[in-house]
Amino acid sequence: MAALKKWNPGAVVEWLHLETDIPGRYMLNYVFWAFRPCIEGYHYCRDVISVDGTHLYTKYKHKMLVAVTLDANQQVLPLVFALVDEESLESWRWFLRMLSKYLLPSEDDRVCLISDRHAGLINAINYVPAFKFPRGVYRFCLRYVCSNFNTKFKKIQLKDMCWRAGAEGNPRKFDRIMEEIKSLNEEAYDWLGRIDKAQWTLVHDGGWRTGILTTNMSECINEVLKGVRRLPIMAIVQITLSRSVQYFLQRSTRCNRMINANQQWADFAFKLFEARQAETVRHIVQKFDYNQQSASVVTLSLTGQGSRTYVVKLKHRMCSCGKWGAIGIPCSHAIQACRHFGVNASNFIPHYYSVQSYKNTYQGRFEPVYGEEYWDPVDFELVHNPALRARRGPVRQVSTRIPNEMDRPQVRARQQYQARQARG
Numbered sequence: 001m002a003a004l005k006k007w008n009p010g011a012v013v014e015w016l017h018l019e020t021d022i023p024g025r026y027m028l029n030y031v032f033w034a035f036r037p038c039i040e041g042y043h044y045c046r047d048v049i050s051v052d053g054t055h056l057y058t059k060y061k062h063k064m065l066v067a068v069t070l071d072a073n074q075q076v077l078p079l080v081f082a083l084v085d086e087e088s089l090e091s092w093r094w095f096l097r098m099l100s101k102y103l104l105p106s107e108d109d110r111v112c113l114i115s116d117r118h119a120g121l122i123n124a125i126n127y128v129p130a131f132k133f134p135r136g137v138y139r140f141c142l143r144y145v146c147s148n149f150n151t152k153f154k155k156i157q158l159k160d161m162c163w164r165a166g167a168e169g170n171p172r173k174f175d176r177i178m179e180e181i182k183s184l185n186e187e188a189y190d191w192l193g194r195i196d197k198a199q200w201t202l203v204h205d206g207g208w209r210t211g212i213l214t215t216n217m218s219e220c221i222n223e224v225l226k227g228v229r230r231l232p233i234m235a236i237v238q239i240t241l242s243r244s245v246q247y248f249l250q251r252s253t254r255c256n257r258m259i260n261a262n263q264q265w266a267d268f269a270f271k272l273f274e275a276r277q278a279e280t281v282r283h284i285v286q287k288f289d290y291n292q293q294s295a296s297v298v299t300l301s302l303t304g305q306g307s308r309t310y311v312v313k314l315k316h317r318m319c320s321c322g323k324w325g326a327i328g329i330p331c332s333h334a335i336q337a338c339r340h341f342g343v344n345a346s347n348f349i350p351h352y353y354s355v356q357s358y359k360n361t362y363q364g365r366f367e368p369v370y371g372e373e374y375w376d377p378v379d380f381e382l383v384h385n386p387a388l389r390a391r392r393g394p395v396r397q398v399s400t401r402i403p404n405e406m407d408r409p410q411v412r413a414r415q416q417y418q419a420r421q422a423r424g
């Protein structure tokens, strides 16, 4: 760790260890590390952090905690890592404090934390001001809500409706789906009613999660870490370093391609905006108010039937269809309204989707770490806590997370496949 810091100035390493009876010998409790280019890169991404914990299958029952965000091109950027003795209120609280110290140092920083429902994590938030409202909000991963819902009610049709309700950006459509759930199973409707709507539905989110519904991103990282979970701690740190370097190199190359193509927006927003622009051919702007920059937009169907009317308010960056508010990129109705007001609709795309932000995110450089023979000598010894030594033979893993269908191997395999697709 000292070597990592020596050759990567600004690399962050924090320990929490307990003294033992022997002077100079300490017992390892928690270790946290992060690379300066990742920390600096975060400031060019949106204010969303996803956290997750994963088991390590070493001699000790350590857990690895990871925090990630999404870059301008909607790809995972690993931010910080930690090894803790177990997932508990204390370890999550320590991890969140470290996150806040390095990623959210100012009281003006805002953050949306997305995760599944670890009891320790939810309680820990109360102790770290950076994650408490109004500086921060906590949101559930929608897939975990749906999985827990399905574990309870065991009906695919209901589970699909739960997903649709959570992902819907239009308040009227959301209410309609909830009514459908109620008519099928009142108990299921009440179960969802007991979860704070802001925490699981896009329509009541207030724009904090910028359309990010799941913790897919930390699962991508888990995928990256696959195969390293049996290695010693230093090897795990080295691998997180080399994978981060690999991300920076690949994405800098991709970014250069976008710059050479004179793209203003990274591929994700660029392609979505183009697709929405193409949808405007059958949109008619009926009436508009120049002062308020608001308009009604009628969408015509090919058959001439089933036309719909949406209200666009450019000053409020909203359209009643809900799509603009959900992900921040103007919907087709807003793009058509912009044409009538002589406004460039792409100016409304948030800056965190720009090629410039993408470039800034990956501008930091890493330095290689020399071999052990170059390391400075240390005058202390770190040992593991023998109480945390895993039992030999098959060990039943105990999780603080509410078990759900995600824990079934075939469901996990499907999620991992999707994660690989999303990683790009």
Ligand SMILES: [Zn+2]
Binding pocket: 310, 319, 320, 321, 322, 323, 324, 331, 332, 333, 334
């Ligand atoms: Zn719209």
